[in-house]
Amino acid sequence: MKIFGTGLCLCATLSCSQILLFAGPSLPSDERTNGKSIRPAFAQQQSALQDGSAVLYDGWLSFNYGIVVSKDGYILAKESELAERNSLSVRIGEELYTDVEIVARNPRWDLALLKVEAANLTPVTWADSSELAQGSWVVANGATSRYQRRINVGIISAKSRAVKGLAPVVIGIQFTEDESSMIVDMVTKDTGAESAGIKKGDIITKFEGVGVSDRKSLIELIRDKIPGEAVELEFERDGENFKVEVELMARHEAYQDTHESRNDAMSGDFSKRRDSFPRVLQTDIPFNSRTIGGPLLNLDGECIGMNIARANRAESFAIPVEELRDVLVDLMADTQ
Structure with a gap:
């Protein structure tokens, strides 16, 4: 065993099995945070999840949860996960609803409001506040069987904060700023900008009649728009002014970044959209993109x-109840 200062260098002289023996036996899987022996302690929360959460399906495959x-029959869902779904259905409790309508959207928060024809459902009970001390226990959906919601337990792991990022929708151009001008540097293939004839x-x-x-200034104007929405864009080319209609596209669809950071490579399955939220709670609950x-x-x-959002291998984000209820009021107003 080599000694450096006051520390010990075990790896140079011990095998992996010797190191594990030195560390002692690991905790049995049933007794870990989300093990079978622990689940009965969260029976109250499991019951609330059973009634107040909805499982979203594309055909036979579950791909996300929602909140009743x-x-x-109104359900909150993650908006960016609804794109290009061929056969959307929802299970609440044991009942499956195949007629699902997207009735309102809020792209800033990545939220959509769904509607199914139902009666006498049990919506979630809202807490008065999202403020919990770091280290406080929290509970969410884990994997699900056909009829039973399973729990996923963790803690509040950081103070609530904003998560910066770019607008969730894009025109399809990249540009350079030059003396208070926005000059198109590149037009992304298969986007609204290309279809509208915008050129380098x-x-x-x-943008929509407002000078940029x-x-x-452009990000502030585009931030609350939704994918598929048509906007009016004005530009100058060779001294002439042009006005075109451009269809917006979700950022993650237009720019599919294949480069992964080292942290991303270690994170496994994370959400398509995981940034640009005005405020989030952070937990260490081990979600994947399908259990968000x-x-x-x-x-x-x-x-x-x-x-x-599942952000990476150590961070999961939640919209706090204060903001969530405010957005819900706006979404419900949009259905009137």
């Missing part, structure tokens, strides 16, 4: 937020 927010060298002047001169979308519960079984 009314007795008559064009100078973007207005830099990246920040449902309610985040405190130990009283109350909903303190909505699980909105």
